[in-house]
Amino acid sequence: MKAAIIGASGYTGGELIRLMQSHPHVTIDVATSRQLAGRPVTSQHPHLKGFCNLTFENPDISALDTDIAFLAVPHTAAMAYVPDLLEQGIKIIDLSADYRLPKAVFEEVYGTPHTAWKDIPYGLCELHRDACKNAPFVSNPGCFPTGATLAAAPLAEKAHTVIYDSKTGVSGAGDSPSATTHFPNVGDNFTAYKLTSHRHLAEMRQELVHLGSPARCYFTPHLLPVNRGILTTAHILLDEPIEQKEVEKLYQDYYKNEPFVRYQRPSLNSVRGSNFCDLMVEASENRVVAVSVIDNLVKGASGQAIQNMNLMCGWDETTGLMTPGMLP
Amino acid sequence: MKAAIIGASGYTGGELIRLMQSHPHVTIDVATSRQLAGRPVTSQHPHLKGFCNLTFENPDISALDTDIAFLAVPHTAAMAYVPDLLEQGIKIIDLSADYRLPKAVFEEVYGTPHTAWKDIPYGLCELHRDACKNAPFVSNPGCFPTGATLAAAPLAEKAHTVIYDSKTGVSGAGDSPSATTHFPNVGDNFTAYKLTSHRHLAEMRQELVHLGSPARCYFTPHLLPVNRGILTTAHILLDEPIEQKEVEKLYQDYYKNEPFVRYQRPSLNSVRGSNFCDLMVEASENRVVAVSVIDNLVKGASGQAIQNMNLMCGWDETTGLMTPGMLP
Amino acid sequence: MKAAIIGASGYTGGELIRLMQSHPHVTIDVATSRQLAGRPVTSQHPHLKGFCNLTFENPDISALDTDIAFLAVPHTAAMAYVPDLLEQGIKIIDLSADYRLPKAVFEEVYGTPHTAWKDIPYGLCELHRDACKNAPFVSNPGCFPTGATLAAAPLAEKAHTVIYDSKTGVSGAGDSPSATTHFPNVGDNFTAYKLTSHRHLAEMRQELVHLGSPARCYFTPHLLPVNRGILTTAHILLDEPIEQKEVEKLYQDYYKNEPFVRYQRPSLNSVRGSNFCDLMVEASENRVVAVSVIDNLVKGASGQAIQNMNLMCGWDETTGLMTPGMLP
Amino acid sequence: MKAAIIGASGYTGGELIRLMQSHPHVTIDVATSRQLAGRPVTSQHPHLKGFCNLTFENPDISALDTDIAFLAVPHTAAMAYVPDLLEQGIKIIDLSADYRLPKAVFEEVYGTPHTAWKDIPYGLCELHRDACKNAPFVSNPGCFPTGATLAAAPLAEKAHTVIYDSKTGVSGAGDSPSATTHFPNVGDNFTAYKLTSHRHLAEMRQELVHLGSPARCYFTPHLLPVNRGILTTAHILLDEPIEQKEVEKLYQDYYKNEPFVRYQRPSLNSVRGSNFCDLMVEASENRVVAVSVIDNLVKGASGQAIQNMNLMCGWDETTGLMTPGMLP
Structure with a gap:
């Protein structure tokens, strides 16, 4: 399966790519960044050298050839991408805050109108597992x-x-x-x-x-x-x-x-x-x-996003995620 | 005035010596440590090289020629020194836990009998200032x-x-x-x-x-x-x-x-x-x-001990302590 | 294939277990520690909870049922195990210093006699790859x-x-x-x-x-x-x-x-x-x-040990090791 | 004596004020910062609250009523202040790089012309003590x-x-x-x-x-x-x-x-x-x-600057600086 990361220059973008190295069913083949467009992903994420040969590109949703999109962008930026993605039948996992709260609560807490609100599952898997299973669009919880x-x-x-x-x-x-x-x-x-x-x-x-x-x-x-x-x-x-x-x-x-x-x-x-x-x-x-x-960055962001992807795609929830922590 | 530090090898001992460098009325001339007896104080506290020429000595209370003693020892060790010090008319500031609580509470919390209990002021200066003024023996609060x-x-x-x-x-x-x-x-x-x-x-x-x-x-x-x-x-x-x-x-x-x-x-x-x-x-x-x-180590231990000393000796409470913090 | 870690309580032991989780051909089924014998490995390596169900056991080389042994012990401890292991035809990777230097140099540098010296490959793979391939016993370099x-x-x-x-x-x-x-x-x-x-x-x-x-x-x-x-x-x-x-x-x-x-x-x-x-x-x-x-702990110890194991066993040198670093 | 710090918002500015608290002969009464003009010095240096009541002001050399000026500004900014300061007979200690090297070397290394060069003592006190004594203008070495x-x-x-x-x-x-x-x-x-x-x-x-x-x-x-x-x-x-x-x-x-x-x-x-x-x-x-x-920040900047000030003013070189380090 193909995945795209919209907003791949930050830490959660880097973690999505790092963690996905051990996922058997998914390949990331689009990584967008307005600021770094044209530069190799490894210029920003040097630990991924040898693992990721992508180049950052400008986000162009209408031309996106992918099965699932991770929105790793600041709040209010995600809502701008969602309608187009849904229209193309692309699954979405939103790591921003845009879809975690009811519309009115969001607007009050974040002090900004919501232009594309939808009621979707809140992807804290342990509490909302059933709602996330096979869902086309899930909101990834805050850390x-x-x-x-x-x-x-x-x-x-x-x-x-x-x-x-x-x-x-x-x-x-x-x-x-x-x-x-x-x-x-x-x-x-x-x-x-x-x-x-x-x-x-x-x-x-x-x-x-x-x-x-x-x-x-x-x-x-x-x-x-x-x-x-x-x-x-x-x-x-x-x-x-x-x-x-x-x-x-x-x-x-x-x-x-x-x-x-x-x-x-x-x-x-x-x-x-x-x-x-x-x-x-x-x-x-x-x-x-x-x-x-x-x-x-993992259970609090990119790892849980993959856990949600697994639920949304009907795979075993732990696929690609069964890696121990690193101590010391 | 002369001061002795009983148990001077630890961090609170080192801080007492460091802070006392700017105190105009007091000189530390005894620093005890059973373990390091015979070694220079600066072997343990190298930052004090050039400021402290003392050698650690074994604690010998009966021969102690000092005006005030700081007990910077573990709990239960302090109570062993107190009666002798009081008998000699030496002022005491106890940095251990031995005199912070009523006898029964101490014995329960620390799981050990108290062999030389006394009811003395609890030296949280901001709350017990009057009790500490001119007191011969004060207990320094926990950090x-x-x-x-x-x-x-x-x-x-x-x-x-x-x-x-x-x-x-x-x-x-x-x-x-x-x-x-x-x-x-x-x-x-x-x-x-x-x-x-x-x-x-x-x-x-x-x-x-x-x-x-x-x-x-x-x-x-x-x-x-x-x-x-x-x-x-x-x-x-x-x-x-x-x-x-x-x-x-x-x-x-x-x-x-x-x-x-x-x-x-x-x-x-x-x-x-x-x-x-x-x-x-x-x-x-x-x-x-x-x-x-x-x-x-300062307001939570050695600095507050000096603040208490100032109160006990009738000096301005801030004597020797008006030094700004160090940032970064 | 079965592997044993002799001296598994330290950091290199923990790393061998952590890294081996992604190795397709090897299972660690013995983890020794004299000090922690009888306690679960995860009591010492809590990050491995859910990944390693072993209990530390006393090292008993004569009863060891394994194909390859990692010696993650201090210098001079490794040489005590080597002859017995070789006799049983168990492959060895020694992470200690015991076999990195010629006998005379070892004895001078480490100030102790070598009781079981052998001339074996120095497992800095990039420089000694051919010598390590299919070798029964390799010395893992210092970090x-x-x-x-x-x-x-x-x-x-x-x-x-x-x-x-x-x-x-x-x-x-x-x-x-x-x-x-x-x-x-x-x-x-x-x-x-x-x-x-x-x-x-x-x-x-x-x-x-x-x-x-x-x-x-x-x-x-x-x-x-x-x-x-x-x-x-x-x-x-x-x-x-x-x-x-x-x-x-x-x-x-x-x-x-x-x-x-x-x-x-x-x-x-x-x-x-x-x-x-x-x-x-x-x-x-x-x-x-x-x-x-x-x-x-990885290229400087346990990772390179696995790289050597791969060479010794005729597998692709990168087997189980192609994992990116973790940043930040 | 009165001192001014030109460029007091940075770490070296903060350290000059902190260290000067224990200097008996000098009071800092001007602290400039273009960016923070009008704000209290302690808004930037909160550790100095209770010690420094100054407000950052815009640097105005012609109106400067001071005996000595510390230039704690980036290279090339110092040379812009120097001629005016010298004309007013104000002693100068330059913490920037502007006067540490011969003109030609400076211009090559820093890639910019020097507009007000002078040959002054390099204030590494241990090597240039005599040159710094009573000098009106000294360059403080790099860290x-x-x-x-x-x-x-x-x-x-x-x-x-x-x-x-x-x-x-x-x-x-x-x-x-x-x-x-x-x-x-x-x-x-x-x-x-x-x-x-x-x-x-x-x-x-x-x-x-x-x-x-x-x-x-x-x-x-x-x-x-x-x-x-x-x-x-x-x-x-x-x-x-x-x-x-x-x-x-x-x-x-x-x-x-x-x-x-x-x-x-x-x-x-x-x-x-x-x-x-x-x-x-x-x-x-x-x-x-x-x-x-x-x-x-001390011997590598502000402390050495005070050491130089002491030499320039004919005071004991250690005045105000005999404070031990802080360990731990």
Whole structure:
């Protein structure tokens, strides 16, 4: 099968190409980038030298000869491509934020009108698997909501308050240099940002509602001096105390058939480069602390996009993704 | 005045010597270490070459000719020195955990009997200033409780729940190598530990009670791939919503006369190497997020110990400590 | 085919298991560790959870049911296993230093007698490919000599002096905590060590001689605050000046058929986790600067060991190893 | 005395203000920045909150009421200010490259005409102390040449080849974000750059000539994932072998009266934040490896500028600079 990456110059584009090397059914044969059109993909992604001979090209949807398109573009850019792609019968996985929220919520959170809205599955596979299967168009979740939601899901119904305290690696900010990503501002340092107002909160709340949770939900992100990975500490407050054994069993049962969720002590390096979410839970009085880790570029973006592609195409969900993390 | 450091081989010992270089009234003339006795202090603290000509010696309290002793030893080791020091009329600042909690609480939390307990001031200067002034013996607070308590104090009375989510640099684990501090286990990585059971929680609860707070208090620490610094994100839940302007004013007023607390965006590197605590607060509905940063080895240990010494000796509290942080 | 890892608890053991996941012909079914015998392999290598169900066992060579053994043990430990393994007709790849040097040189450099010496191929595949093909026993090169030798090889005959200035990630020091690997001693820091006397120098000189080089050879290693990777800056002094174009062509021609050597700007992250050596060269007067990067745990250890296994077993040299690096 | 910093928004500007806090004779009362004019200095340098109440202003040399001006501006910008400053009798310390080289060399190396050249002392204090004393205008050396030259100076006359292999922290690249300083391109990574053509080579060669050295001199810089510090490994080739004891004594004697040069194992963290240069030397056959470390922003920039100010003003050279490094 043929795949195209629209917006292939960034980290998620690079990861899609890297991960797809071990996928048996798909070949990426189009990689677009307005800025780098005409340059080899490996000029931007040198680790792929010997693996990818493509040249970045200008996106030209009408001439696109492909079966599936990954939209790895900023929010509002994706919605501009969607109608044409759908018309041509090309499957779509949108890694931007454009189709993750109801229209009105999107417009409020992102402060911009939505010009091509559709109601499509939210591709957090563990929670929306059936909806994604054979779907022609799926929205890939945000990196923070992925790890956070998986941390709280088994307790969602019992919680009255969920506070996600998340810590992300710098690749989550993309590949454009800025003061935020300037090494001397990050190295040997640590900061919190958007203490109460990060856009991903809307997705998190939506998923708790989807899970039938009555909980109030809060979110504070932090920036780590690491390249990849998100660790989310979910502080979950319950009406009633819960025993450690009970909550542990609850989590293990909840995820026992999930190929990409492992119950073990979370550490960014156990999942680095892989599609796994590792998590662990500890109870104390009315509070449960659930900690999850994912690689923000894999399970938090490109890996989950491939997982969604597998579902959409009727393949085994793990196809091409069963690779261990890299430690150290 | 003469000062002795009992247990001078670790990071807090090194910091006491480093910081005391700019103190006009005190000279350190004894530095003990059982393990390194006979070796120059600079063999362990090479950055002090040219500043400290002492040789580590075995601790011999009965022969100690000094005015004030800093106990920079592990918990249970400090209580063994205290009676002899007091008998000789030597002032004491204990950087260990031995005198931070009531006897029964200490014995439960640290799982060991206390053989020489006394009720002395808890040297979190901003909250216990008067008790520390001219006191002969002060207990220096834990690193986590220092930053956490300063983050929550202004709202303590209004909160029903306080969750401290703290992230510390590796120097907090001391200078002894272990799997926890092994570079490949920490570098480009991030982990949570003791999710609900860290010993410092008892100090945090004690301080909230001291502040008249009815709040439940929880604490989860994390290990950052940085050398120094603790950032604490205090998730404070209130019975009633509070406006941003109101909470901001509350914090600024609360700390307006504090020489070492600054209201500004917290970043580990703004306080690196200094005795400052920077903090900021943001309200959203019933939740307030207060974020504080300190250097765990300075305001979280040796700097605050000198601040306490200044109070105990009747000097200006800032003597020798008015040095800016080091950024980048 | 069945493979056993003798000494599987360290980083090279973990990497052998990780990399072998994509090898179509080999299954690891024995992983030994005296210290961790009885514990699951994933207790030490949590990233492998779901991929490796083995339990560490005590090494028992006489009862070993395997086709090939990887010796991932410290020097002098390997020579103790070799005779028994050979007697049973088990193929061996020795990742220790025991068989890299002539007996007398080994004994001098490592300061210990060699009790089971044999003359076997030195498995730097690019230089000793034919000797390794179908060999029953191969010695895997040191990490520093691998990257350094590949940097200098094309110019070896023309050089009168070769100075290798190498910088390694901390995983090269193994997984045992020590002052050297203690995070606060490494993070945001950088040091040189063994300025003129590192043991790997003997291998480097041996390979220059093998290449017919008359050059004097020197080596200084440094410790980087990174997990993986070695960058070697080879300062190569020639009797006569060379043009940039000429030396560039020389390198590109020399390596044009090598599957794991790429001519491009070297950056640790382009080869991270992969078996590639990226290199580049620049001439100025009589000096050429050649820079190479490898992942010390892959091309510098376990990846090259698999490359050697492929040669020894008559398979395509790249089998199971054609995976791109991970950037960022 | 009054001092002005022209171009105070960058790291060297911030360091000048930080370091000057402990200088008894000087107050900075002007800090210029075209880009940030009107904003408080602490908006850019938050660590200085409580220490510096200045507001950035547009540089207006004709109205400058000051005794000494630090030019912390990019090359070519300094030469535009110099004539006016000199005319007003204001002492100048130029931290840019504009006055470090003879006019013709500057114009070739920097590829731009020099419009206001003057022959002034090169402020590497250890080598040009007498020239700097009471001088009205001094050029502050480059960061790389400072550490490199101090490493080689004692052997300069005996060497036939000197190769400086230097590794710098990212703050050396300034505070403007770029792909080079983007965290995911630097963190857990390491690269070499300008393998044979860095501009600082001209200064290095100039100083070797000044020292009477006949040596060929080469230089290759590398970028470390650390904030501050330069470690230079000087590979020094001699016509004749030298004994370890002899070369060690040579270095110790050479620097025995230098207040800021210490003979001890070099480690970036021993000098972090301080004006020290630590160095060590090891001999092997005809090669000597000399390793030096400095903080690029202190001894490599702002600290040395203050050292020069002290010399120019007839004060003790160490005034305000006798502060130990910060470890860890």
